[in-house]
Amino acid sequence: MKKAKIAITIDEQFVEDIDRLVNEHVFQNRSQAIQEAVEDKLKRLKRTRLAKECTKLDTTFEKTMAEEGFTEDVNQWPEY
DSSP states (O other): OOOOOOOOOOOOHHHHHHHHHTTTSSSSSSSHHHHHHHHHHHHHHHHHHHHHHHHHOOHHHHHHHHHTTTOOGGGOOOOO
C-alpha cells in the first residue's frame, strides 16, 4: 500500500508512551506504532458500523429469505 507522510499533534504523554514501546522493541519506530493504532481503530469502526447496520435488518424476513427453497424434498436436490 502506498504511504503518505503526515504531521500530527498528540499529547506529550502519548509520545512518551509510544517512545517507551519503541525502546522496549514493541514497535520499530513511532510511525509504526501510530500506523498500527490508526489501522486498528479504523477496523473497529468498520465492525461497529456493520453491527449497527445489521440491527436494522428484519430478522423474520431475513430468516424467510435464507430458508427459501428448503421446503422442497431434500432428495430432489442434485448431488455434488
